[in-house]
Amino acid sequence: MSVERRLEYGFGGYRVPVVPRAARSYRGRGLTRKKGDKEGEIRAFEILASVAGKILQDGEVSSAASVKDTTSKLCLQGNGDEETELSKPDSSVCGGKTDPSGSETGLNQGYPFHDFLSPPQATSSSHKGSSTSSDHLEKKIHEDAADDNLSPKGWEMYQGQRESLVAQVKPDEVECKVKSAESGTSPPVQVDFEDKMEIDMNIPARASPENNNVKPSSSLFKNCIGGLGCFSGRSAETKVEVTRDDDDENASGCSQDVQSYKQQHISCNGVQKPRNSSSASVLKHWRVTAANSKVGGFFRTDGKASTTKATYNNSGKSSSNNQQKTQKVIPFKKRKFFACDGASVCDDLFTSPNKRTNDDNSCGSGTSSSVSGQHTPPNSRDCNVKFSIKSFKVPELFIEIPATATVGSLKRTVMEAVTAILGDGLHVGILVQGKKVRDDNKTLLQTGISQDDKHHGLGFILEPRQHVQIASSSPPSCAQTPSFLISRSPAAGGLSRHTSLKLQAGGSSGVSPIVSTDMGFVGRSGGGSGDSGRAIVPLVDERASVPESKALVTVPSIRMEAMAMVPFHRKSGQPELGQRRMRRPFSVSEVEALVQAVEKLGTGRWRDVKLRAFDNVHHRTYVDLKDKWKTLVHTARISPQQRRGEPVPQELLDRVLAAHAYWSQQQAKQQAKATS
DNA sequence: CTTAGGG
DNA sequence: CCCTAAG
Numbered sequence: 001m002s003v004e005r006r007l008e009y010g011f012g013g014y015r016v017p018v019v020p021r022a023a024r025s026y027r028g029r030g031l032t033r034k035k036g037d038k039e040g041e042i043r044a045f046e047i048l049a050s051v052a053g054k055i056l057q058d059g060e061v062s063s064a065a066s067v068k069d070t071t072s073k074l075c076l077q078g079n080g081d082e083e084t085e086l087s088k089p090d091s092s093v094c095g096g097k098t099d100p101s102g103s104e105t106g107l108n109q110g111y112p113f114h115d116f117l118s119p120p121q122a123t124s125s126s127h128k129g130s131s132t133s134s135d136h137l138e139k140k141i142h143e144d145a146a147d148d149n150l151s152p153k154g155w156e157m158y159q160g161q162r163e164s165l166v167a168q169v170k171p172d173e174v175e176c177k178v179k180s181a182e183s184g185t186s187p188p189v190q191v192d193f194e195d196k197m198e199i200d201m202n203i204p205a206r207a208s209p210e211n212n213n214v215k216p217s218s219s220l221f222k223n224c225i226g227g228l229g230c231f232s233g234r235s236a237e238t239k240v241e242v243t244r245d246d247d248d249e250n251a252s253g254c255s256q257d258v259q260s261y262k263q264q265h266i267s268c269n270g271v272q273k274p275r276n277s278s279s280a281s282v283l284k285h286w287r288v289t290a291a292n293s294k295v296g297g298f299f300r301t302d303g304k305a306s307t308t309k310a311t312y313n314n315s316g317k318s319s320s321n322n323q324q325k326t327q328k329v330i331p332f333k334k335r336k337f338f339a340c341d342g343a344s345v346c347d348d349l350f351t352s353p354n355k356r357t358n359d360d361n362s363c364g365s366g367t368s369s370s371v372s373g374q375h376t377p378p379n380s381r382d383c384n385v386k387f388s389i390k391s392f393k394v395p396e397l398f399i400e401i402p403a404t405a406t407v408g409s410l411k412r413t414v415m416e417a418v419t420a421i422l423g424d425g426l427h428v429g430i431l432v433q434g435k436k437v438r439d440d441n442k443t444l445l446q447t448g449i450s451q452d453d454k455h456h457g458l459g460f461i462l463e464p465r466q467h468v469q470i471a472s473s474s475p476p477s478c479a480q481t482p483s484f485l486i487s488r489s490p491a492a493g494g495l496s497r498h499t500s501l502k503l504q505a506g507g508s509s510g511v512s513p514i515v516s517t518d519m520g521f522v523g524r525s526g527g528g529s530g531d532s533g534r535a536i537v538p539l540v541d542e543r544a545s546v547p548e549s550k551a552l553v554t555v556p557s558i559r560m561e562a563m564a565m566v567p568f569h570r571k572s573g574q575p576e577l578g579q580r581r582m583r584r585p586f587s588v589s590e591v592e593a594l595v596q597a598v599e600k601l602g603t604g605r606w607r608d609v610k611l612r613a614f615d616n617v618h619h620r621t622y623v624d625l626k627d628k629w630k631t632l633v634h635t636a637r638i639s640p641q642q643r644r645g646e647p648v649p650q651e652l653l654d655r656v657l658a659a660h661a662y663w664s665q666q667q668a669k670q671q672a673k674a675t676s
Numbered sequence: 677c678t679t680a681g682g683g
Numbered sequence: 684c685c686c687t688a689a690g
């Protein structure tokens with residue numbers, strides 16, 4: 001039946017293959033997280049976070065770039081195949097024959113849209129660009145960027161202002177150095193930020209959430225933040241230098257990234273048994289990865305430069321943790337940054353009016369870092385401050401997965417979860433003298449971060465962005481430890497990672513924005529030219545968040561996309577689901593794709609429309625498409641003055657009306673027929 | 677799971 | 684976007 005019906009609908013003899021159910025891409029509704037506050041301002045923390053995220057990501061999967069590419073290709077190919085399939089029949093029939101079923105009604109005749117007449121291939125190319133992956137990608141990227149409000153322009157502008165960041169990752173130790181250069185002139189203050197992520201697993205005491213008090217992290221945190229320094233523990237250090245890259249294109253949607261990961265079947269290196277404690281398994285996982293990366297491959301040297309332009313230099317040996325490696329990371333773009341320029345960076349980047357203590361938070365927040373360093377002269381308004389963050393701890397992560405799931409799926413799940421968290425769920429918090437600085441508008445000077453004395457008390461923490469409860473089987477064991485509840489499984493693990501980042505801010509300009517489009521790092525070493533190297537920051541995703549409250553028991557929100565992919569089973573149905581999905585206005589290009597697909601497929605076949613035009617756009621469900629079509633029809637009928645949002649080209653609206661009229665008629669005919 | 681519609 | 688009924 002369905003087949004027949006499809007055939008009938010197919011205009012012009014276009015046959016639409018029936019997609020196996022299995023292939024259907026229905027996606028459950030993802031939880032949405034509120035975007036919360038986006039601010040145009042650039043936050044140092046964000047950058048840091050981005051860097052950390054990037055690093056982690058890279059380490060995890062090898063290189064984001066590569067992944068991205070592959071993914072893209074895969075997607076494209078997939079589409080292409082699909083298209084091909086579709087088209088073949090089509091083309092054959094196109095000649096004039098119509099489907100048996102559709103023929104009688106004369107559906108084919110007089111269809112107003114040229115698209116229908118043309119062979120699928122031709123038509124498809126336009127938007128989907130199935131055949132040409134690069135175009136498609138680019139387009140996609142742009143679209144994504146658009147979605148994110150990151151316009152190419154903004155991008156460029158902000159790129160110019162980027163600085164370079166050097167990230168050093170030291171796996172085991174946490175040492176933070178903060179050096180501040182000088183005020184005064186241009187590139188005065190330099191801050192070395194070394195950060196490291198620690199995994200609880202390593203240290204028993206730290207490991208369990210329950211022992212928050214005892215957690216090393218907290219102690220660390222305290223030490224670092226509250227006081228002085230950071231400690232350096234283990235020798236092995238990996239230094240990663242991230243250089244900011246110019247690629248603008250890489251910024252991409254999260255969802256895509258996630259998908260990529262999935263598709264890629266990213267493998268995670270050792271995932272260990274989850275511990276009750278929260279972090280163990282996950283953390284370990286990360287850790288392992290990190291280790292590997294060091295060894296071989298965190299960052300790709302070979303470079304799949306094609307997509308990712310990251311250049312990595314491994315200076316260190318990979319043998320063990322003890323060795324250091326320096327790599328260059330790719331810069332990524334982040335829309336948040338564009339608005340800032342160097343000056344602003346200086347002034348605004350590190351600002352924090354409100355300080356809050358977060359002794360508790362140290363644990364709860366999830367991630368903390370220790371920072372040590374020198375500080376800069378007080379009056380360095382123009383100066384840059386260097387920070388060295390030794391480590392970041394990732395908030396607890398809970399994963400729920402069926403016992404029958406494979407290890408590989410578990411790994412993927414964790415990866416996705418982590419990615420999601422890094423991408424959207426975290427924001428960087430800054431602690432000064434043990435107090436949390438909440439005002440993002442404060443300058444470093446105002447906050448005291450630029451002062452030498454205070455550096456000792458400077459700390460960075462990664463914390464959940466918002467209090468969003470995704471699912472709750474049960475509240476995280478530790479109230480203070482925010483956990484990302486992804487799914488519950490036999491193994492729940494917390495995760496923390498050790499990554500040390502070293503950020504160097506170049507000359508006068510402030511921090512370079514980081515953008516991440518995909519998971520990969522795209523970085524360019526060359527950037528350093530100007531003042532100093534450019535900062536490379538791996539960026540996780542778009543929205544940054546405003547420094548937020550501590551996450552107590554709350555579960556940070558995770559991206560929808562990510563969520564969709566994570567098998568998440570909530571034990572006790574709790575209301576958390578109620579989250580409303582994030583609003584994502586359709587871009588013109590999306591509308592275009594939708595219109596084109598509907599012209600071909602007609603209304604009433606939203607699943608097919610989804611498959612055809614939005615197959616890999618996870619956040620657009622067929623229901624969304626249907627709704628969008630509904631609104632488009634409405635929009636097309638009202639006066640331009642009454643329309644809101646991004647203006648849709650009249651031409652598209654005209655097509656909407658034409659297609660709507662056409663297909664409505666067809667539907668009516670069909671019904672009439674059926675009735676009779 | 678999909679569609680179709682109302683909210 | 685969400686929710687629901689209906690298939």
